[in-house]
Amino acid sequence: MSFSAEQRETSLLDRIGTRRMLDAYVVGVAFLEGGVLAAALGDGRVAFVGGASADASRFVSVHDGACLSLAADLGGERVLTGGDDGLLASTDTAGETTAVANVAGRWVEPIAVSVASGLRAAAFGKTVRLFTRDDSAVGTFDHPNTVGGLAFDPKGRRLATAHYGGASLWWTKAGGQQPKRLAWSGSHLSLTWSPDGKYIVTAMQQNELHGWRVADGADMRMSGYPAKVRSMTWLPRGRYLATSGAEPVVCWPFHGKDGPMGKAPLDLGWGFAGVVTVVAAHPRHDVVAAGYEDGATILVQIDRAHPVLVKQPGEGAVTALAWSADGQHLALGTESGFVGRVRLSDWRAPT
Amino acid sequence: MNQIPVTVLTGYLGAGKTTLLNRILTEQHGKKYAVVVNEFGEIGIDNDLVVNADEEVFEMNNGCICCTVRGDLIRILGGLMKRQGSFDGILIETTGLADPAPVAQTFFVDEEVRRRTSLDSIVTVVDARHVVQRLGDSHEALEQIAFADVVLLNKTDLVTAEELTQVEKRIRSINATAIIHHTLRCEVDLDAVLGRRAFDLERILAIEPNFLSEDDHQHDDAVKSVCLRTDRPLDGARLTEWLQSLLAKRGQDLLRTKGILSIAGQDKQFVVQAVHMLMEGNFTKSWSPKENRESRLVFIGRNIDESELRRQFDACIA
Ligand SMILES: [Zn+2]
Ligand SMILES: [Zn+2]
Numbered sequence: 001m002s003f004s005a006e007q008r009e010t011s012l013l014d015r016i017g018t019r020r021m022l023d024a025y026v027v028g029v030a031f032l033e034g035g036v037l038a039a040a041l042g043d044g045r046v047a048f049v050g051g052a053s054a055d056a057s058r059f060v061s062v063h064d065g066a067c068l069s070l071a072a073d074l075g076g077e078r079v080l081t082g083g084d085d086g087l088l089a090s091t092d093t094a095g096e097t098t099a100v101a102n103v104a105g106r107w108v109e110p111i112a113v114s115v116a117s118g119l120r121a122a123a124f125g126k127t128v129r130l131f132t133r134d135d136s137a138v139g140t141f142d143h144p145n146t147v148g149g150l151a152f153d154p155k156g157r158r159l160a161t162a163h164y165g166g167a168s169l170w171w172t173k174a175g176g177q178q179p180k181r182l183a184w185s186g187s188h189l190s191l192t193w194s195p196d197g198k199y200i201v202t203a204m205q206q207n208e209l210h211g212w213r214v215a216d217g218a219d220m221r222m223s224g225y226p227a228k229v230r231s232m233t234w235l236p237r238g239r240y241l242a243t244s245g246a247e248p249v250v251c252w253p254f255h256g257k258d259g260p261m262g263k264a265p266l267d268l269g270w271g272f273a274g275v276v277t278v279v280a281a282h283p284r285h286d287v288v289a290a291g292y293e294d295g296a297t298i299l300v301q302i303d304r305a306h307p308v309l310v311k312q313p314g315e316g317a318v319t320a321l322a323w324s325a326d327g328q329h330l331a332l333g334t335e336s337g338f339v340g341r342v343r344l345s346d347w348r349a350p351t
Numbered sequence: 352m353n354q355i356p357v358t359v360l361t362g363y364l365g366a367g368k369t370t371l372l373n374r375i376l377t378e379q380h381g382k383k384y385a386v387v388v389n390e391f392g393e394i395g396i397d398n399d400l401v402v403n404a405d406e407e408v409f410e411m412n413n414g415c416i417c418c419t420v421r422g423d424l425i426r427i428l429g430g431l432m433k434r435q436g437s438f439d440g441i442l443i444e445t446t447g448l449a450d451p452a453p454v455a456q457t458f459f460v461d462e463e464v465r466r467r468t469s470l471d472s473i474v475t476v477v478d479a480r481h482v483v484q485r486l487g488d489s490h491e492a493l494e495q496i497a498f499a500d501v502v503l504l505n506k507t508d509l510v511t512a513e514e515l516t517q518v519e520k521r522i523r524s525i526n527a528t529a530i531i532h533h534t535l536r537c538e539v540d541l542d543a544v545l546g547r548r549a550f551d552l553e554r555i556l557a558i559e560p561n562f563l564s565e566d567d568h569q570h571d572d573a574v575k576s577v578c579l580r581t582d583r584p585l586d587g588a589r590l591t592e593w594l595q596s597l598l599a600k601r602g603q604d605l606l607r608t609k610g611i612l613s614i615a616g617q618d619k620q621f622v623v624q625a626v627h628m629l630m631e632g633n634f635t636k637s638w639s640p641k642e643n644r645e646s647r648l649v650f651i652g653r654n655i656d657e658s659e660l661r662r663q664f665d666a667c668i669a
Binding site for chain 2: 025027042043065066067068084105106107109125126145146148164185186187205206227228335
């Protein structure tokens with residue numbers, strides 16, 4: 001791909017995209033098998049858009065309240081959602097929903113799916129529960145505070161959780177264990193595990209990131225954000241961690257021996273369009289999709305100066321972004337219920 | 352996106368907080384509320400949208416014990432924003448044992464909470480018969496009154512008229528700017544509780560704070576209000592510098608600071624709000640030409656040396 005200034009004039013969405021209004025806050029989007037796009041909404045519905053009949057959309061009322069999180073479920077044909085009704089649900093594109101677990105009075109916010117181990121994890125307040133493919137509960141991990149974020153390691157053998165005071169590392173196959181605590185004072189709101197398994201990074205209440213090297217627990221601070229980092233994404237092979245929370249897309253280098261320590265991050269994108277709210281890395285190339293608080297969305301490439309405009313400003317802040325597994329399709333959602341998708345193979349970049 | 356008004360209800364167990372909450376929810380006002388209750392709350396709240404909070408109080412990483420926020424509230428308010436359009440306001444009930452400071456500070460500290468919501472007022476329900484005793488044995492009861500924008504002096508039928516006067520005097524000595532309503536079973540016009548925009552301040556300081564004459568006796572707790580006034584314009588730079596250093600040094604004792612100030616060379620009112628050390632100041636509406644540009648600054652706190660504050664305030668006169 002390459003980029004030129006003229007491309008800012010019309011967006012990819014205007015030229016080769018499709019759009020839909022779903023009339024509720026878009027909490028998350030994910031591509032399923034067959035090119036169906038799933039969207040979890042703030043009114044408790046899950047929407048399936050496109051696929052075989054490109055214009056069809058199906059709405060399923062899943063949660064009695066708001067959806068809080070979404071992930072493609074194991075097998076890629078269902079979507080896993082957590083809600084503020086205490087329900088963790090798995091829904092297929094035909095609209096069939098099964099309750100994986102239900103804990104009344106708890107919010108089910110961070111969820112994670114490990115294809116490698118066939119496990120799914122969800123936080124019900126202070127308790128993280130682990131489920132197999134057939135919805136059997138195979139683990140319960142209690143924490144002193146509410147769990148804000150969780151992630152599996154690349155093989156799904158370990159699970160990391162973020163909470164007030166730091167992070168905890170659990171083995172997914174052991175019962176009755178004490179977690180390994182990674183302490184760092186403050187409130188840790190979300191967490192990601194690098195694709196090479198070497199690093200854990202949390203986003204904190206006070207507008208900074210905190211990282212640990214898993215091998216020795218070495219700390220790393222990544223600060224300087226004007227806003228809370230709501231979204232983190234690893235570029236292919238974990239070479240960079242791209243983040244929201246600033247006007248540029250801030251990318252921390254993780255390919256050296258000591259991760260980002262002592263190095264400056266790369267600032268990509270315009271740097272003048274307000275704060276980036278969501279980021280999503282392309283699965284194969286060093287390209288990041290970034291959505292802004294004004295609704296604009298761009299593609300930026302490491303080492304390239306000019307971004308490509310995916311979506312013009314409007315429709316409220318971008319709240320969700322996802323690539324299809326093959327990197328051919330990009331989808332986005334906003335707080336006002338706008339959903340758009342672009343098939344990038346339809347786009348011929350000027351050379 | 353509009354800012355959603357938030358009302359915080361505080362008060363000791365048994366004072367009538369839940370009665371008030373249910374009155375707000377059942378009265379025909381055509382408004383829908385999301386209710387955030389504490390996990391030890393009295394049961395029986397009849398509402399579609401009830402969220403359980405676990406009152407997780409977090410330190411803010413600056414090493415200061417008074418700088419705390421409600422981590423659970425940040426998360427809950429963020430989650431409720433995903434249900435945009437399904438409610439008109441948010442009511443937060445706190446436990447009887449809760450210090451209101453972390454709740455109020457949450458609205459100062461978290462950028463997203465500030466953008467999406469506005470703290471409308473803190474309403475404290477007190478039991479006319481027991482409040483004086485509570486003030487003697489409970490730090491939290493004192494803080495709840497000190498933080499209140501509105502006090503419902505409830506169960507007034509259980510005390511004599513003379514006792515009621517004494518109780519009200521006592522509340523006044525702690526918090527000179529709160530609006531006090533006398534109620535039997537929290538029967539108060541809901542306009543007196545909701546939509547107060549008390550944190551906007553203009554309204555509350557525009558009403559003449561009802562100050563007592565010199566207090567005749569000392570209290571162990573010594574939480575009191577001090578109101579400073581002047582008709583002469585203030586020097587903006589000196590005032591800001593003074594307030595910042597005062598709150599940095601004395602913020603743990605200064606529970607609330609509120610002021611509407613006339614700054615030399617400025618047409619607009621300078622409005623100041625602080626909870627402990629966290630201060631926010633903005634130029635708001637213009638002084639009207641007919642208006643007497645009187646600056647008023649109120650401190651509510653412990654160990655306040657009134658004459659020293661007055662001397663420092665006077666030193667800010669331009
Ligand atoms: Zn402090
Ligand atoms: Zn007295």
